[in-house]
Amino acid sequence: MAVKIGISACVLGDKVRFDGGHKASAFCTQQLQPLVQYIAVCPEQAIGMGVPRPAIRLQRDAQQHIKLVQSRDNNLDYTEQMLAFTSQVLPRFAELSGYIVCAKSPTCGMERVKLYDAEGNALGKVAIGIYTRQLMQTYPWLPIEEDGRLLDPALKENFISRVFACNDYQRTMHDGFTVGKLVAFHSRYKFLVMAHSPVAYRQLGKLVAEAKLFQPAELQLRYLNELMQAMRNIATRKQHANVLQHLQGFLKKLMDSPARQELTDLIDRYRVGRVPLLAPITLLQHYLRLYPNSYLQQQVYFNPYPEQLGLRA
Numbered sequence: 001m002a003v004k005i006g007i008s009a010c011v012l013g014d015k016v017r018f019d020g021g022h023k024a025s026a027f028c029t030q031q032l033q034p035l036v037q038y039i040a041v042c043p044e045q046a047i048g049m050g051v052p053r054p055a056i057r058l059q060r061d062a063q064q065h066i067k068l069v070q071s072r073d074n075n076l077d078y079t080e081q082m083l084a085f086t087s088q089v090l091p092r093f094a095e096l097s098g099y100i101v102c103a104k105s106p107t108c109g110m111e112r113v114k115l116y117d118a119e120g121n122a123l124g125k126v127a128i129g130i131y132t133r134q135l136m137q138t139y140p141w142l143p144i145e146e147d148g149r150l151l152d153p154a155l156k157e158n159f160i161s162r163v164f165a166c167n168d169y170q171r172t173m174h175d176g177f178t179v180g181k182l183v184a185f186h187s188r189y190k191f192l193v194m195a196h197s198p199v200a201y202r203q204l205g206k207l208v209a210e211a212k213l214f215q216p217a218e219l220q221l222r223y224l225n226e227l228m229q230a231m232r233n234i235a236t237r238k239q240h241a242n243v244l245q246h247l248q249g250f251l252k253k254l255m256d257s258p259a260r261q262e263l264t265d266l267i268d269r270y271r272v273g274r275v276p277l278l279a280p281i282t283l284l285q286h287y288l289r290l291y292p293n294s295y296l297q298q299q300v301y302f303n304p305y306p307e308q309l310g311l312r313a
């Protein structure tokens with residue numbers, strides 16, 4: 001099951017923007033492209049707005065409804081057309097594992113989109129693009145990120161981790177959900193979840209332990225929602241160091257004293273920012289090859305996404 005990612009067509013380099021241009025993201029078109037299958041959508045083009053076209057914006061009316069209108073003539077209202085398109089296309093996206101949207105767009109923006117009143121006064125960067133708002137409501141678990149935010153290494157790493165975890169869960173449950181599969185999946189994700197959120201680590205563990213209390217369909221969705229919510233937290237150096245110490249604890253009786261000290265020092269140097277995460281992880285993996293431990297070796301924490309993305313270096 002390929003990793004399918006929805007994407008604003010302009011972010012993929014299609015010249016579909018109102019001014020005839022594009023917003024190609026080098027990360028999406030070069031690094032990520034070989035590893036995923038993109039589903040490119042330009043909602044404005046899909047509802048028949050031409051290229052180039054007059055600029056549009058979000059407007060709040062007296063009843064607090066948000067509409068998509070033409071900037072120069074707000075009598076030209078595209079809201080109903082856009083909502084009709086959205087209701088038609090979104091049901092096809094249940095197999096997506098992520099979505100990359102174009103920032104600031106009144107259609108595709110994920111946050112901080114400019115909002116105006118009917119008189120044209122700016123109300124601040126407080127809205128969500130009309131298409132992406134529906135996408136988020138339909139699939140609350142779906143990892144969604146904006147092109148601009150992917151330039152931030154921590155946000156990029158976080159988004160990619162969520163995408164590959166989401167896809168792993170979808171593949172695992174593809175031919176039917178069982179509690180046994182959930183227990184096995186959760187067992188592989190324990191340390192990755194702990195790195196993102198120690199609180200969520202305990203909550204997800206409790207959810208899995210109480211699996212028999214839920215209807216399977218409810219539990220399948222609830223676990224995915226809670227996992228994706230937990231992984232939205234950026235895994236800090238302190239939390240990674242905590243996880244690394246936990247992992248070291250499984251091996252410490254097998255390692256001699258100098259080896260233990262070397263690993264402890266490396267984890268400390270990672271904690272204070274002197275070496276990248278890859279350094280202590282590589283050393284831990286070396287000791288796992290010397291002293292195999294099937295529970296640790298299956299941990300997704302060691303390889304949450306394809307290595308060639310280079311996100312831990």
Ligand code: SF4
Binds near residue numbers: 011043102108
């Ligand atoms: S932001 Fe969305 S609607 Fe605008 S050009 Fe890009 S894909 Fe099309």
